[in-house]
Amino acid sequence: MYPQFNEQFIAATRQFADTAAQINRLTLENAEALFGLQLAAVEERATATFAFFEEATEARDFDGLKALWPKGVQVARENVERAVSTGQEAVGRTLKTNEAIAELTKGQFESAAKTAQANVEKATKAAAKAAK
Numbered sequence: 001m002y003p004q005f006n007e008q009f010i011a012a013t014r015q016f017a018d019t020a021a022q023i024n025r026l027t028l029e030n031a032e033a034l035f036g037l038q039l040a041a042v043e044e045r046a047t048a049t050f051a052f053f054e055e056a057t058e059a060r061d062f063d064g065l066k067a068l069w070p071k072g073v074q075v076a077r078e079n080v081e082r083a084v085s086t087g088q089e090a091v092g093r094t095l096k097t098n099e100a101i102a103e104l105t106k107g108q109f110e111s112a113a114k115t116a117q118a119n120v121e122k123a124t125k126a127a128a129k130a131a132k
Contacts, residue, residue: 019108030097041086
């Protein structure tokens with residue numbers, strides 16, 4: 001009886017460890033993708049902002065500064081738009097990752113339930129045979 005219990009416990013533990021490793025892999029891939037996404041957004045917006053500041057330092061009079069105003073507003077608007085779109089994409093990727101993790105977990109529970117049900121049926125049949 002103990003060897004059978006040990007084998008079942010070892011199999012369940014192995015299955016749990018495999019699922020945990022898959023979940024960790026999905027989580028790390030998502031974190032890597034989000035980091036790359038954020039880094040690309042920061043790089044793009046920093047380049048645009050520094051280009052604007054470079055142009056602003058070249059302005060020598062009030063008319064030059066007045067001409068920079070629409071460009072500054074445009075850069076600020078693009079920065080906000082990029083931040084919002086990056087945030088939305090990050091949320092979307094995270095939701096997809098969470099859905100994949102939920103599917104893995106659901107499969108784990110279904111597999112454990114089937115195994116438990118099979119073991120109960122097997123034990124019931126064995127008990128019924130022993131009772132006869």
